[in-house]
Amino acid sequence: AQSVTQLDSQVPVFEEAPVELRCNYSSSVSVYLFWYVQYPNQGLQLLLKYLSGSTLVKGINGFEAEFNKSQTSFHLRKPSVHISDTAEYFCAVSDLGGGNKLTFGTGTQLKVEL
Amino acid sequence: KAGVTQTPRYLIKTRGQQVTLSCSPISGHRSVSWYQQTPGQGLQFLFEYFSETQRNKGNFPGRFSGRQFSNSRSEMNVSTLELGDSALYLCASSFSGSYNEQFFGPGTRLTVL
Numbered sequence: 001a002q003s004v005t006q007l008d009s010q011v012p013v014f015e016e017a018p019v020e021l022r023c024n025y026s027s028s029v030s031v032y033l034f035w036y037v038q039y040p041n042q043g044l045q046l047l048l049k050y051l052s053g054s055t056l057v058k059g060i061n062g063f064e065a066e067f068n069k070s071q072t073s074f075h076l077r078k079p080s081v082h083i084s085d086t087a088e089y090f091c092a093v094s095d096l097g098g099g100n101k102l103t104f105g106t107g108t109q110l111k112v113e114l
Numbered sequence: 115k116a117g118v119t120q121t122p123r124y125l126i127k128t129r130g131q132q133v134t135l136s137c138s139p140i141s142g143h144r145s146v147s148w149y150q151q152t153p154g155q156g157l158q159f160l161f162e163y164f165s166e167t168q169r170n171k172g173n174f175p176g177r178f179s180g181r182q183f184s185n186s187r188s189e190m191n192v193s194t195l196e197l198g199d200s201a202l203y204l205c206a207s208s209f210s211g212s213y214n215e216q217f218f219g220p221g222t223r224l225t226v227l
Contacts, residue, residue: 032213043118043204043218051213090157100147100208100216101170104157 002027002093006105013081014113021076021108023091031093033074034102035065038088047089050074061085086112116140118207118219126225132193135222139186139207145169146188147216148180151202160203163188164210192224200226 005024013019025031032051036044048059055067065076074091091105119138127133139146147170148160159172163182180190186207192199202223206216 036218041220043220044206045218046215049215092157096213099164099169100145100162100206100214101159101172102147102149102157102216103159106156 002031002095002103004091004093004103004105006091006108008108009106010109010111012111012113015083016080018079019077019081019085019110021089021091021110023074023076023105025072025074025091025093027072027093027095030096032096033065033067034092034094035059035063035074035076036090036092036104038090038107040087044090047076081110081112083112083114085110118205118217120203120205120219120222122222123220124223124225126227127195128227129195129197131195132191133195133224134189134191135203135205135224137188137190137205137207137219139188139205140217143207143209143217144186145208145210145214145216146182146186147206147208148188148190149204149206150174151204151221152200157204160190195226197226200224 003026034049035047048057050067058064088107092102121136145164147162151157162170166182177193182188202221204221205219208214208216
């Protein structure tokens with residue numbers, strides 16, 4: 001069984017400040033890791049994914065994440081946020097070769113303020 | 115390329131009724147997954163269909179069922195609706211394996227009164 005923990009339910013940050021959204025996972029097998037963003041009244045959009053290789057993954061909209069196997073973490077970072085980054089962010093995992101079942105964390109609401 | 119479409123976008127039903135939601139995947143995608151999103155339980159996997167066969171199933175009661183047609187379009191059905199079934203139901207499509215990006219539709223907002 002897998003689980004994903006997003007410790008911060010809400011993260012307020014000022015515009016142009018850096019931000020880190022934390023994600024830790026637990027799994028007995030190797031997994032793929034994902035970050036999705038959800039804007040109000042919309043579906044989910046993929047920000048980035050880690051499948052293998054370099055542990056630093058770059059995604060869309062200036063986001064990046066680092067996979068740390070020893071700490072079972074996959075934290076999301078952005079060096080300078082914009083008002084338009086206000087949204088809910090979900091970390092997710094899936095089994096290798098096990099189809100498309102995603103296990104999501106509870107989400108982190110990022111609120112960017114002026 | 116058109117995205118994932120879900121119909122209807124909003125639905126109001128009463129307890130005990132049944133409901134059918136539809137999802138049209140991106141052209142060429144053979145996998146369709148369904149998720150339930152609620153404030154209390156978050157995002158939970160319902161099931162996945164690939165080439166008309168259920169490939170994965172989440173921990174939901176048998177009242178929740180689905181199917182996939184030969185054109186990859188999928189439907190999910192919920193029978194004997196309960197108040198707790200009120201949720202946003204999201205559909206996602208992808209080419210095949212778990213390494214492929216899943217593209218999500220805008221969801222169907224179901225309210226059970």
